[in-house]
Amino acid sequence: MQICPTKQDVRIFVAATRRGGMTVGLVPTMGYLHEGHLSLVREAARHSDKVIVSIFVNPTQFGANEDLASYPRDPDRDLALLEETNVAAVFMPSVEEMYGDGGDTYVEVPSLSGILQGALRPDHFRGVSTVVTKLFNIVQPDLAVFGEKDYQQLALIRQMVRDLDMSLKIIGHPTVREADGLAMSSRNVRLTAADRAQAIALSRALSAAEDCAKTAPMISDLDNLVRGQLAEASNGKVESVDFRDALTLAPLEGRLVRPAVVLLAVRFGKVLLIDQRVIAPDVLSA
Numbered sequence: 001m002q003i004c005p006t007k008q009d010v011r012i013f014v015a016a017t018r019r020g021g022m023t024v025g026l027v028p029t030m031g032y033l034h035e036g037h038l039s040l041v042r043e044a045a046r047h048s049d050k051v052i053v054s055i056f057v058n059p060t061q062f063g064a065n066e067d068l069a070s071y072p073r074d075p076d077r078d079l080a081l082l083e084e085t086n087v088a089a090v091f092m093p094s095v096e097e098m099y100g101d102g103g104d105t106y107v108e109v110p111s112l113s114g115i116l117q118g119a120l121r122p123d124h125f126r127g128v129s130t131v132v133t134k135l136f137n138i139v140q141p142d143l144a145v146f147g148e149k150d151y152q153q154l155a156l157i158r159q160m161v162r163d164l165d166m167s168l169k170i171i172g173h174p175t176v177r178e179a180d181g182l183a184m185s186s187r188n189v190r191l192t193a194a195d196r197a198q199a200i201a202l203s204r205a206l207s208a209a210e211d212c213a214k215t216a217p218m219i220s221d222l223d224n225l226v227r228g229q230l231a232e233a234s235n236g237k238v239e240s241v242d243f244r245d246a247l248t249l250a251p252l253e254g255r256l257v258r259p260a261v262v263l264l265a266v267r268f269g270k271v272l273l274i275d276q277r278v279i280a281p282d283v284l285s286a
């Protein structure tokens with residue numbers, strides 16, 4: 001496995017791969033890897049000859065009061081896990097390597113960057129779309145794999161790739177969960193034991209919504225059901241519960257008549273947990 005601290009190292013690696021007639025899959029991450037990330041790597045390996053993982057805690061997607069400084073990091077452990085998962089190369093640049101003297105150009109998807117998580121985290125998605133564009137330009141992969149856990153991020157990247165004619169395929173991968181249903185996340189390690197126990201309320205609420213959705217209920221009833229389930233987690237502060245069109249993320253009202261995504265954001269102490277599930281009435285899923 002080749003470690004690439006610079007953009008030039010990656011370009012040399014990719015050029016050699018292409019000379020050998022092989023394709024390249026990219027898995028962008030912020031490190032502190034878990035089984036969710038490794039399953040994205042395996043998905044990338046099913047669709048490409050060589051998998052490159054990037055590890056970069058991107059400062060431009062963190063707000064001033066967010067957890068950039070305390071974001072969990074363990075590069076040695078990450079590299080050992082990636083070696084075991086047959087990754088061909090790891091791009092792990094410094095902030096200086098990535099941004100030079102700062103940079104002045106941003107990529108933005110305005111219809112998707114200000115809503116939902118973007119309303120809670122101003123500038124977050126502008127940072128994501130800009131750094132993902134930079135990663136795509138540096139690596140020039142044939143495909144890239146992203147997790148459905150970050151549903152809005154995946155929708156935004158798909159839109160950006162379509163709008164800017166980027167010539168790679170975007171593959172979404174289902175959320176990998178702990179045994180009790182909690183979506184794996186690097187930030188889970190920062191939950192207290194009590195908060196960790198209560199955090200299963202998110203996946204329970206989503207399962208309740210999924211079951212209830214089968215009978216094509218009113219969205220307002222689904223909303224009450226989900227909020228009722230989340231209230232079981234007395235330590236959690238519910239930041240948002242949203243029901244959106246599963247494809248466009250447009251708001252939904254009235255009765256559930258098409259596939260919808262339920263998007264949850266719940267804060268436990270300083271840790272913001274998100275989770276999502278696509279739900280549909282039985283008549284559609286049959």
Ligand SMILES: Nc1ncnc2c1ncn2[C@@H]1O[C@H](COP(=O)(O)OP(=O)(O)OP(=O)(O)O)[C@@H](O)[C@H]1O
Pocket residue numbers: 028029030031036037040145146147148149150173174175176177183184185186187188
């Ligand atoms: N549980 C999971 N299942 C599948 N994919 C995941 C999971 N968690 C993260 N990913 C995906 O891995 C990629 C890198 O995400 P990231 O490094 O931010 O991990 P993370 O665990 O989501 O961290 P955090 O939520 O604490 O920022 C993203 O495409 C993300 O959607």
Ligand SMILES: CC(C)(CO)[C@@H](O)C(=O)[O-]
Pocket residue numbers: 028029030056058061128131132150153
């Ligand atoms: C896509 C990403 C690696 C961009 O920094 C990040 O937002 C993430 O880890 O989901």
Ligand code: BAL
Pocket residue numbers: 030061150
């Ligand atoms: N996976 C989302 C990255 C972030 O929270 O900044």
